[in-house]
Amino acid sequence: MVMRFKSTVKDSRRYISRTGVTEGPYTVDEIYSMAVAGETNIHALFWSESKRAWKPLVGLMLDVDPERIDEFIQAGVKQVRVLGSGNRDCPACSALADKIFSITSPPVLPPQGCRCVPWCRLVLAAVQD
Numbered sequence: 607m608v609m610r611f612k613s614t615v616k617d618s619r620r621y622i623s624r625t626g627v628t629e630g631p632y633t634v635d636e637i638y639s640m641a642v643a644g645e646t647n648i649h650a651l652f653w654s655e656s657k658r659a660w661k662p663l664v665g666l667m668l669d670v671d672p673e674r675i676d677e678f679i680q681a682g683v684k685q686v687r688v689l690g691s692g693n694r695d696c697p698a699c700s701a702l703a704d705k706i707f708s709i710t711s712p713p714v715l716p717p718q719g720c721r722c723v724p725w726c727r728l729v730l731a732a733v734q735d
């Protein structure tokens with residue numbers, strides 16, 4: 607089955623797998639509710655249509671709303687800053703928050719070892735100079 611999305615984050619749906627069984631598709635809101643209710647865990651996966659692969663649930667936001675590095679480059683942006691979500695970030699994300707990277711070597715999000723529940727909330731912002 608091929609899914610094509612041209613919609614908002616809230617309306618986006620993803621198949622998930624918590625026990626090796628494909629479930630859904632669920633909206634981001636529905637997956638969020640399951641996660642905060644403790645119905646998912648760090649091993650839960652979602653199907654990424656763009657990557658054609660099952661990916662850890664911590665990367666869901668970056669699949670629904672990918673970083674647009676190409677657009678930053680076209681706009682002349684030279685550096686990006688990692689924006690965290692404050693005290694809700696896991697240690698791996700906290701270690702990256704507020705760091706600045708060259709646009710040519712942006713960090714891979716979610717960072718390796720991310721254990722955010724339900725998912726990584728880091729975003730890259732253009733550094734204005």
Ligand SMILES: [Zn+2]
Pocket residue numbers: 695696697698699700716719720721722725726727
């Ligand atoms: Zn994290």
